[in-house]
Amino acid sequence: MNAAAPTEPVPAGPAAPASAPAPSITPVVVRLKLSLLRNGLRQSAGRRAAYVTSAVLALLFAAFQLLGLIMLRGHPHIASVAVPGGALLALGWAVMPLFFPSGDETLDPTRLVMLPLRPRPLVRALLTASLVGVGPLFTALLLAGCAVTVAHGAAAWAVAVLAVPLALLVCVALARAVAAANIQLLTSRRGRDLAVLSGLVVAVGAQFVNFGMQRLGTAGLAQLDPVADVLRWVPPATAVGAVDSVSRGAYAVAAAQLALTAAALVALLRVWARSLTLLMTAPDASTLQGPDTAARERAGAGRLTRLLPAGRTGTVMERSLRYVWRDPKTKAAWVTSLAIGLIVPVSNTLQGAGSPYFACFAAGMLGIQMYNQFGQDTSAFWMVALTISSPRDAYVELRGRALALLVVTLPYATVVTVLTTALLGEWGRLPQVLGLSFGVLGAMLATGAWMSARFPYSVPQEGYKNVAPGQAGLAWIAVFGGMLSAALLCSPVIALTVWTNVSASGDGWGWLLLPLGALYGAGLTLLGLRLAAPRTAARLPEILTAVSKG
Amino acid sequence: MVSTSAVRIQGLWKRFGQQIAVAGIDLELPAGKFIGLVGPNGAGKTTTLSMVTGLLRPDQGTVEIAGHDVWRDPVAVKARIGVLPEGLRLFERLTGRELLAYSGRLRGLAGAEVDRRAAQLLDVLDLAGAQHKLVVDYSTGMRKKIGLATALLHNPEVLFLDEPFEGVDPVSAQTIRGVLERYTASGATVVFSSHVMELVESLCDWVAVMAAGRIRAHGPLAEVRGDAATLQQSFLALVGAQGRAAGSDLDWLGGGAR
Numbered sequence: 098m099n100a101a102a103p104t105e106p107v108p109a110g111p112a113a114p115a116s117a118p119a120p121s122i123t124p125v126v127v128r129l130k131l132s133l134l135r136n137g138l139r140q141s142a143g144r145r146a147a148y149v150t151s152a153v154l155a156l157l158f159a160a161f162q163l164l165g166l167i168m169l170r171g172h173p174h175i176a177s178v179a180v181p182g183g184a185l186l187a188l189g190w191a192v193m194p195l196f197f198p199s200g201d202e203t204l205d206p207t208r209l210v211m212l213p214l215r216p217r218p219l220v221r222a223l224l225t226a227s228l229v230g231v232g233p234l235f236t237a238l239l240l241a242g243c244a245v246t247v248a249h250g251a252a253a254w255a256v257a258v259l260a261v262p263l264a265l266l267v268c269v270a271l272a273r274a275v276a277a278a279n280i281q282l283l284t285s286r287r288g289r290d291l292a293v294l295s296g297l298v299v300a301v302g303a304q305f306v307n308f309g310m311q312r313l314g315t316a317g318l319a320q321l322d323p324v325a326d327v328l329r330w331v332p333p334a335t336a337v338g339a340v341d342s343v344s345r346g347a348y349a350v351a352a353a354q355l356a357l358t359a360a361a362l363v364a365l366l367r368v369w370a371r372s373l374t375l376l377m378t379a380p381d382a383s384t385l386q387g388p389d390t391a392a393r394e395r396a397g398a399g400r401l402t403r404l405l406p407a408g409r410t411g412t413v414m415e416r417s418l419r420y421v422w423r424d425p426k427t428k429a430a431w432v433t434s435l436a437i438g439l440i441v442p443v444s445n446t447l448q449g450a451g452s453p454y455f456a457c458f459a460a461g462m463l464g465i466q467m468y469n470q471f472g473q474d475t476s477a478f479w480m481v482a483l484t485i486s487s488p489r490d491a492y493v494e495l496r497g498r499a500l501a502l503l504v505v506t507l508p509y510a511t512v513v514t515v516l517t518t519a520l521l522g523e524w525g526r527l528p529q530v531l532g533l534s535f536g537v538l539g540a541m542l543a544t545g546a547w548m549s550a551r552f553p554y555s556v557p558q559e560g561y562k563n564v565a566p567g568q569a570g571l572a573w574i575a576v577f578g579g580m581l582s583a584a585l586l587c588s589p590v591i592a593l594t595v596w597t598n599v600s601a602s603g604d605g606w607g608w609l610l611l612p613l614g615a616l617y618g619a620g621l622t623l624l625g626l627r628l629a630a631p632r633t634a635a636r637l638p639e640i641l642t643a644v645s646k647g
Numbered sequence: 648m649v650s651t652s653a654v655r656i657q658g659l660w661k662r663f664g665q666q667i668a669v670a671g672i673d674l675e676l677p678a679g680k681f682i683g684l685v686g687p688n689g690a691g692k693t694t695t696l697s698m699v700t701g702l703l704r705p706d707q708g709t710v711e712i713a714g715h716d717v718w719r720d721p722v723a724v725k726a727r728i729g730v731l732p733e734g735l736r737l738f739e740r741l742t743g744r745e746l747l748a749y750s751g752r753l754r755g756l757a758g759a760e761v762d763r764r765a766a767q768l769l770d771v772l773d774l775a776g777a778q779h780k781l782v783v784d785y786s787t788g789m790r791k792k793i794g795l796a797t798a799l800l801h802n803p804e805v806l807f808l809d810e811p812f813e814g815v816d817p818v819s820a821q822t823i824r825g826v827l828e829r830y831t832a833s834g835a836t837v838v839f840s841s842h843v844m845e846l847v848e849s850l851c852d853w854v855a856v857m858a859a860g861r862i863r864a865h866g867p868l869a870e871v872r873g874d875a876a877t878l879q880q881s882f883l884a885l886v887g888a889q890g891r892a893a894g895s896d897l898d899w900l901g902g903g904a905r
Contacts, residue, residue: 412752416738423740423781476735479702480797483730484753486721638704645735 122214126222130229152231159238166242176329176341177321179243183264183334186236190272193232216370216377224366227269240264243337249344256343256351260336260358267333267362274369277376329354332361409490413497418504420473426556426563427473431466435509438462442517453523453530454594459513460534463506464541464583468576470498470549471633472556476645482637492630495546499622502542510534529594529607532614536590539618540583543625548579550632555646565646586621590614653678653805653836654699659708661694668694670860672708676838676853678805681831683847683868684840685878686857687886692840693733695857696809699838700730713804726754729798731791733809733840739783743774743793746782750797761800768796773822788819795823799830806830808839812846824850844879854878858886 138145169175227233244257329338335354342351405411420427438459445451471478485491514534518527552575555565564572590613597607633640654676661669669691676682686692697703699710701717701724709716715723738746744765751761769775772792777785782793791811798806806827812820827850831837841847847854848868855865863885864871868878875881 407758409753409755412749416741416749419745420738420740474738477738479730479732479735480738480750481753482702483700483725483728484750484755486725638702641702 121222122218123222123225126226127229130226134230155231155235156238159235159242163238163242163245166246170246174319174322176247176338177319177325179247180325180329180334180337180341181321182243183240183337184328184331186239187264187268187271187333190236190268191275193272216373219373220366220370223273224266224270227273228265233265233269236268237261237265240268240337244340247337247341247344252348253340253344256355257340260340260355263355263358263362264333264336267336267358267365270362270365270369271333274365274372277369277372330357332358335361409493410497410500413494414501414504417498417501421501421505424473426558430563431505434462434466438509439513442513443520446517446520451517451521453514453518453521453526454533456510456514456517456530457534457537460506460510460538461541461580461583463502463509464538464545465576465580466502466506467499467542467545468548468579469552469554469556469572470495470545471553471640472549472644474644475556475558476641478641478644482641485634485637488631488634491550491633492626495549495626495629495633499542499546499626503538506538510538526607528609528611529597529614532610532612533587533590533594534614535611535618536587536614536621537583537618539621540586541580542618543586543621544579544583546622546625546629547632548575550629550636550640551575552578553640553643555644568643568646571643590617651678652676653680653713654838655711656695656699657709659695659698659710660706661691661698661703662706667860669698669705672860672862674855674862674865676836676855678713678836679831679834680836680853681827681851682836682838683851683854684838684857685842685844685847685854685882686840687842690857690886691860692857693809694860696807696838696840697732700728700732700807701725702730702732702735726801727804729801729803729806731794731798731806731808731811733813737782737790737794737797740781742779742781743769743785743789743796744778746793747796747800751800754801756801764800765796768799771822771826772796773819787814788816791815792819792823795826799826803835805836805838808837810841811839812841812843844877844882848872848878856882856885 138148166175166179169178240261241257244261248254248257328334329341335358339351339354339358342348342354405414421431422428438461441458442451442455445455471481474481481494485494511531511534514531515527518524518530552571554568554571554575556563557565590610593613594610597610652675654674656672656674656676659669659672660667672695684692684695694703698705698708699712699717701721704718709718711717712724713727715727717724738749741749747765747768748758748761751765752758756764766775769778772795774789774792774796777789782790785793791814795808795811798808808827811823815823827837827839839850852868853866854868854871856863856871872878872881875884
């Protein structure tokens with residue numbers, strides 16, 4: 098990398114200041130950041146388009162926010178929006194590096210570890226470099242909006258000119274300090290596991306924000322007053338708070354708030370510099386495991402084995418179930434399916450728009466886990482491929498995986514169905530909803546097995562993506578084509594359900610859907626496995642190639 | 648077994664788009680030997696081994712292992728071979744012990760027998776202390792060793808190892824070596840690829856030299872080495888990389904001046 102070239106090596110030891118001052122590395126690091134950005138964009142037109150689109154959208158959003166905040170000037174409770182707004186931005190900056198550790202290469206100081214740099218100039222350079230980009234511009238616009246909306250009078254404007262850059266610096270320094278403090282965690286295996294799961298945190302967090310917004314929409318901005326009263330003393334929201342205080346004539350309070358912001362900035366930079374020094378001198382030991390954790394990991398294993406059937410079936414089931422718990426990607430997918438499978442029927446019921454048939458969502462969502470079975474193996478699929486020599490082997494392999502899924506899915510779908518029916522009090526419809534659920538589950542398992550054999554694709558093990566680059570079309574065909582076929586396969590059960598509900602004579606026959614749906618689902622699964630097995634056995638090398646791209 | 652060759656390859660081809668990875672290989676590997684497949688990076692060693700073991704479908708050609716066609720008789724072939732591929736993952740979220748238990752049972756061995764063999768293999772390969780650790784937390788050397796253990800577990804006739812010593816520390820390398828020597832002494836065949844000539848020279852009694860997708864030379868080690876002092880020298884001559892002196896341009900390098 099050309100970044101190192103212009104820098105002069107700095108002599109080691111505390112007696113160094115006597116030597117000629119080395120040229121500042123700040124412009125070098127800023128240039129490095131720009132070239133990384135440019136090179137990243139140069140890689141593909143798709144990436145360029147995605148970057149430009151997201152940048153335009155982010156800036157448009159920021160611009161509208163700015164406009165909105167300006168238009169709300171003078172609203173009695175506007176400070177209660179502006180102050181928490183500053184805090185929310187800072188929270189975003191603090192959390193972002195945890196989710197996208199590899200998003201910004203200049204963010205990873207371990208890459209600079211071989212260069213003879215000192216923490217202080219390095220901190221200065223990295224801080225400046227992190228002000229470059231769409232993110233900081235977006236933040237600056239929003240912060241400006243927050244400041245403008247509460248600024249009244251010349252003094253307030255003057256403070257705002259100081260407060261906005263200060264708050265921006267606190268945000269950026271916060272992100273850097275968090276990243277540096279956690280980089281040992283983030284670059285270790287456990288940390289990367291956490292990063293994969295963190296997508297869930299974002300999804301759940303978004304739900305809470307959504308919920309909060311709805312409350313605000315109905316209850317008004319005054320709701321936020323107590324929150325704002327606390328946050329105006331929490332940096333960097335203090336910066337916005339200072340502008341507001343000046344507008345209201347509380348100059349002493351404003352001074353204190355500004356001082357607090359500056360102090361926070363200094364403290365963050367100190368923490369950052371200290372962890373940088375530590376980072377560049379200490380090795381990573383975070384994956385070293387104590388003997389006790391190893392013993393714990395083993396404890397549960399024996400019991401599990403005894404409950405499962407013997408032979409390949411039990412072996413495959415055991416491995417699949419272990420992966421649900423231990424593999425972060427698989428775990429994230431399962432947790433998502435389990436959560437959505439429960440939330441959709443229950444929340445619809447609670448909002449009064451419920452129908453017991455929403456409970457089939459649980460079966461459908463969990464059935465998705467049967468899709469791309471071999472992609473979930475990653476290139477370790479070779480171990481499976483080397484032990485499949487006949488369609489029979491492939492059948493037992495796929496059946497084991499389907500059984501492992503059923504161990505969780507069958508009770509879960511049943512519980513969700515019973516719960517939804519209970520919440521609605523429509524016990525009479527329980528048998529037919531259960532029957533339909535089982536039918537859906539069977540259809541999903543059948544199409545999942547077939548699609549696993551026919552349209553396998555790689556699941557990258559790192560990051561939040563679930564499809565390897567270039568295989569998105571394949572994944573789309575597999576999942577949506579499969580779900581469509583599953584719906585078609587289910588149509589007899591669906592038709593029967595509709596008939597029992599519409600027809601006058603159908604009411605008495607609803608219970609019959611339970612055995613019919615269960616049998617039909619089981620039959621579909623067996624048929625799907627039977628059809629998928631020879632395809633799997635015949636396409637082992639092709640499947641291995643397809644799933645080895647991650 | 649009638650045939651004396653462990654592996655018979657005929658007219659093997661593989662193209663990836665424009666690039667020809669393997670350009671028509673004909674090769675017979677004798678049974679009961681320690682066989683080295685050597686060649687520079689990108690020579691097609693991994694592609695060849697993948698096709699021989701049934702993990703990659705060739706464009707053309709046939710492969711027979713112990714007299715059985717790899718693509719027409721997978722039942723007979725897959726039971727007879729052990730494989731340690733390069734660049735493919737293991738089921739890394741299992742512990743070393745669980746991985747062996749899984750792989751052995753998947754091959755249809757009895758549970759008790761798998762556990763007995765696994766315990767011995769872990770012991771011999773110095774992995775007993777790490778057997779309850781997840782493989783994802785293993786070092787490179789430990790991964791190669793656990794991969795070797797899974798490849799040996801079902802006592803195969805022919806063992807294919809792709810770069811088994813790559814990134815392995817000297818202690819682990821010696822352990823792997825000891826196990827492999829004991830294994831071939833019993834009459835089994837080991838085929839392994841490497842680009843480290845000293846290693847191949849000290850381990851193998853039969854070598855095949857590959858470059859640019861073709862076999863350049865093959866036969867007993869002494870034959871391939873010929874008049875050259877070392878295998879390294881005859882190898883460089885074979886792949887045509889001799890006489891490229893890396894010197895005259897880098898006159899500033901060394902000497903302490905900046």
